[in-house]
Amino acid sequence: MQAARGSCAPRSVHNLRRDTDGRLTSIACLFSIFMFPTRFVFFCFWVFSVSSAHYMYPIRVRFPNIRTGLTQWMTVGYMPFIKPGHAPTRADRINLRMQRDELLQRCLAVLYDRLITASKDGFLVRLMQQQGEVLAVPRVVLYAADHPEERHVLGLKLNGCLFPCSHCLVNKTDQSCPGAVCTERPVLYTLEMQMEAALLYDRGCSGGRLNQIAATACALPFVPVLGAFHGLGTGTLGLYKVFGFDLLHVRSTCSFL
Amino acid sequence: MAPNDATASGTPTAGGAPMDAAAPMTAGASMVSGAPVTAMPLVVDNLPWPCDHCARRFRFGVGLRQHVAARHSSSSVFLASTSIVAAAVAPASTLATPDMNHRSSAPPVHVSDSTVEAVAGPMTIDETVAIGGVNQPERGTIAAFMPRPVRPVGCVSAAIQAYYQSKGDLMRTGPLVPLNRQGGVSAFNTVELRKFRMFALATGGAGLSQTARVEYYDGVVAAARQTRLLNSATGRPSVLGPMESSFPTAAAFLRSLKSEQARCLSKMGWRVSDIELAGRSFKFYSRDLVDVAREALQMATNVVLNSRRRFSADGRRVLRTTALDSDIYQAEQAEVFRKHRHCQQPVFTLAVQLFSDAALVSWNGGRFGEDVSESLHACGGRVRSVGDEFHWDADVAPPLMDDVQMRERACSRTSMSALRLGNEDAASDDEPPPLEDRHASSERVVCATLRAQLASRY
Numbered sequence: 001m002q003a004a005r006g007s008c009a010p011r012s013v014h015n016l017r018r019d020t021d022g023r024l025t026s027i028a029c030l031f032s033i034f035m036f037p038t039r040f041v042f043f044c045f046w047v048f049s050v051s052s053a054h055y056m057y058p059i060r061v062r063f064p065n066i067r068t069g070l071t072q073w074m075t076v077g078y079m080p081f082i083k084p085g086h087a088p089t090r091a092d093r094i095n096l097r098m099q100r101d102e103l104l105q106r107c108l109a110v111l112y113d114r115l116i117t118a119s120k121d122g123f124l125v126r127l128m129q130q131q132g133e134v135l136a137v138p139r140v141v142l143y144a145a146d147h148p149e150e151r152h153v154l155g156l157k158l159n160g161c162l163f164p165c166s167h168c169l170v171n172k173t174d175q176s177c178p179g180a181v182c183t184e185r186p187v188l189y190t191l192e193m194q195m196e197a198a199l200l201y202d203r204g205c206s207g208g209r210l211n212q213i214a215a216t217a218c219a220l221p222f223v224p225v226l227g228a229f230h231g232l233g234t235g236t237l238g239l240y241k242v243f244g245f246d247l248l249h250v251r252s253t254c255s256f257l
Numbered sequence: 258m259a260p261n262d263a264t265a266s267g268t269p270t271a272g273g274a275p276m277d278a279a280a281p282m283t284a285g286a287s288m289v290s291g292a293p294v295t296a297m298p299l300v301v302d303n304l305p306w307p308c309d310h311c312a313r314r315f316r317f318g319v320g321l322r323q324h325v326a327a328r329h330s331s332s333s334v335f336l337a338s339t340s341i342v343a344a345a346v347a348p349a350s351t352l353a354t355p356d357m358n359h360r361s362s363a364p365p366v367h368v369s370d371s372t373v374e375a376v377a378g379p380m381t382i383d384e385t386v387a388i389g390g391v392n393q394p395e396r397g398t399i400a401a402f403m404p405r406p407v408r409p410v411g412c413v414s415a416a417i418q419a420y421y422q423s424k425g426d427l428m429r430t431g432p433l434v435p436l437n438r439q440g441g442v443s444a445f446n447t448v449e450l451r452k453f454r455m456f457a458l459a460t461g462g463a464g465l466s467q468t469a470r471v472e473y474y475d476g477v478v479a480a481a482r483q484t485r486l487l488n489s490a491t492g493r494p495s496v497l498g499p500m501e502s503s504f505p506t507a508a509a510f511l512r513s514l515k516s517e518q519a520r521c522l523s524k525m526g527w528r529v530s531d532i533e534l535a536g537r538s539f540k541f542y543s544r545d546l547v548d549v550a551r552e553a554l555q556m557a558t559n560v561v562l563n564s565r566r567r568f569s570a571d572g573r574r575v576l577r578t579t580a581l582d583s584d585i586y587q588a589e590q591a592e593v594f595r596k597h598r599h600c601q602q603p604v605f606t607l608a609v610q611l612f613s614d615a616a617l618v619s620w621n622g623g624r625f626g627e628d629v630s631e632s633l634h635a636c637g638g639r640v641r642s643v644g645d646e647f648h649w650d651a652d653v654a655p656p657l658m659d660d661v662q663m664r665e666r667a668c669s670r671t672s673m674s675a676l677r678l679g680n681e682d683a684a685s686d687d688e689p690p691p692l693e694d695r696h697a698s699s700e701r702v703v704c705a706t707l708r709a710q711l712a713s714r715y
Contacts (some may be wrong), residue, residue: 007476023517060612062587063550065605071359077543081615103534107541110420110530115546115609116418122597122604125554134562134603138550139579139589142610149614194320198420209319219698223417233414235596236588238554250541 055081059111063143077111079104100182101222104152108225119230139231143242154224155194161218167240187227187237190217199222426541430530432523433542439523443511449499453477456516467511474500474507550607562605564590580608 038112082100087093115138121136143153150159150166163169163185170182197213201221213219227233232242304314306321311328315321434438443711445454457473458464465473481498489495496502504510526548530541554560568574573668590606597604 035310035437047291053499057613057615057617059611061546061549062610062612063553064554064608064610065561066557067559069559070553074549074553076546076549077541079613079615080539080541099535103532103539104420106424106534107427107530107539107543109418109424110426110532110541111546113418113427116414117548118547121304122593122600124602125551127554128558128559129560130557130562130603133604134605135597135600136550136554136605136607137597138535138547138607138609139586139593140480141583141585141608142591144610144612145614149385149616152615153613168707177326188413191417194419195416199318223420225421227413228417228421229487230594233417235592236585238585238588241585 002131006025006092020096032084055083061110064246065170076240077107079107098220101152101155101220105155105222105225108153112225112229116225116228116230140226140229142244143226144244153226154243155220155222157218159221162215166243186235187239191227191233191239193217194219194221194223194227221227268275286358408640420474426530426532429533430528433527433529438516438519441516441520443517443520444503445517446505447499450503453500454517460519470511470514471507474504474510546609554607562603580610 004149012026018039024044052055056078058075059077061074061076082096082103084136087096088197119138122135124133125136126133142151143152147166148158154164154166162172164175165171165182165185167185168182169185170180174180174182193213197210197219198221210221213221224239226242227239230237232239287703304316306315306318308321308324311324313324315324317521385599445451456465459468477500478498481501484498485495498573500510504513526544528545530543532539532541564586566587567576567578567582569576580586585609589608593604593606
């Protein structure tokens with residue numbers, strides 16, 4: 001154990017020099033001479049505190065029915081984020097990716113729970129411009145996200161699948177062809193497959209079936225919470241139609257416009 | 258695949274059974290379609306998925322579903338996937354145990370059809386009509402080689418919601434501010450004090466540090482005292498400044514800011530959830546979306562309740578300029594009106610737009626407010642995908658910003674700069690600043706951000 005610690009010390013100092021500024025390096029080297037364990041703890045804490053890397057990102061909501069008033073985007077949650085690059089091995093990175101996707105869905109489930117119920121029954125609200133109460137039935141009409149975020153929210157594979165489009169079932173070999181024949185992605189079928197995969201994944205069994213679902217439906221073993229919304233998983237089945245991307249994102253990357 | 262062979266009561270066989278079928282196959286049993294089925298053991302009582310129509314039990318829910326679809330489709334409407342909902346309603350520990358330990362003595366949670374209906378809601382006539390895929394989109398090639406059982410439309414959503422409720426995250430959700438720190442009256446009850454508060458909480462995004470707040474207090478009090486000395490020298494009345502009269506010491510000022518943070522957070526209804534995942538606990542900060550929607554609607558002076566499809570002058574083209582005349586909203590509105598046609602109150606469809614982007618994590622270390630304000634001028638519209646086409650909505654504000662007025666205000670770089678510099682004349686209390694976040698961070702930074710957002714509103 002002592003030998004392992006001794007061999008690890010120079011590498012840690014090297015990383016420290018590479019990642020942070022000179023002051024931190026000098027302090028850490030000073031600590032490494034006298035007390036190595038303390039230096040290591042100090043190193044981790046210091047880097048976390050000065051790097052200003054916040055592993056959270058916001059989720060926002062807007063109600064276009066409102067013309068005057070709170071018309072802007074309102075932050076309604078801060079999603080925790082797991083960086084898969086921190087895992088030492090490929091298997092660990094894959095595991096972390098799965099945890100990240102599951103964490104995303106569970107956070108969305110907490111956030112949307114009452115809204116899902118309200119999307120079915122509605123809720124009474126009193127408006128300024130109208131006497132009495134009105135029944136507001138919320139329905140999701142837009143989820144602004146880029147392609148990776150869209151695939152994460154939908155619980156679909158981001159790559160390594162036959163059907164990379166979230167809206168239709170065009171094959172990846174035909175997706176660049178202008179006349180490619182494609183059909184809409186079946187909402188209920190995909191949701192059921194994902195539901196089945198989620199239950200199997202929770203039990204830690206049936207890897208073959210999970211692979212089969214992943215190959216045929218491009219689905220990760222997570223069922224999207226958005227499918228619980230009425231109007232997305234029921235009725236008009238608009239789960240794959242509500243996704244759009246914002247111009248700000250496209251402009252910033254200068255990809256299309 | 259040939260359907261399962263019929264079994265006598267209590268003596269099922271597992272011949273062409275699905276791969277999840279519970280009964281373990283004896284040695285040499287063949288799964289080839291049409292092959293003779295060897296003698297199989299009788300009903301295994303410890304398997305967690307019993308069939309409601311016969312004595313068979315299954316190891317997995319999918320096996321039960323395929324069995325019901327193949328064997329009992331004529332006698333059952335197949336109300337929801339009973340197995341799925343049952344597994345979802347069961348606690349998470351129950352979900353994890355049964356298949357790993359087949360001899361578990363704990364019976365699985367199984368709900369009746371009435372329970373399923375209670376979870377999924379009563380099936381309406383329209384939903385019943387949708388059985389068989391009348392309202393479903395065209396099946397692609399996937400469905401051709403992997404048929405799925407037929408079920409009512411409305412039950413998938415209930416199963417999904419019940420599945421996530423079974424995780425118990427909602428049980429671990431509580432208010433961000435403890436109950437003993439909620440409520441209270443704000444000590445910043447004048448315009449000057451609110452400006453002091455705004456500067457202390459919003460400068461630089463996260464506000465001043467504790468030390469800087471003390472220095473700020475000392476500076477303001479020193480200036481007020483000097484002014485009082487000059488007034489006394491010139492014969493004018495010398496009164497205490499607004500800061501010193503309300504907060505005798507710097508510690509009182511700091512305590513008031515902290516209580517202000519708790520008051521604003523509790524008033525906004527922020528809550529924190531502990532998401533337990535793989536032995537780790539993650540904090541998730543959120544607000545109740547229904548409360549947010551209700552608050553926004555109650556504060557609005559102009560709300561569009563109904564929207565109609567608009568056409569061009571020649572009547573040949575459909576005009577889509579805003580989110581409310583899009584195809585999705587029109588379809589949802591028709592659906593809502595049809596479902597709630599017997600409601601006593603007026604009904605309208607509240608369109609909800611959501612935005613999230615994990616890339617914001619890496620944007621400037623989580624500080625994206627400045628980036629947004631600097632990029633607003635480049636945005637004049639939005640491209641969104643509607644079905645297979647892309648539509649340009651020039652009048653719809655991009656998701657990351659407010660309406661046109663707010664966008665212009667932010668583009669003028671007055672508001673954000675004023676917030677940073679504490680110029681309250683530019684960002685006055687009468688006009689709340691844009692609710693753009695300036696930090697996405699740990700609890701401390703979240704609190705500071707929300708504090709800054711609410712400093713002028715509440």
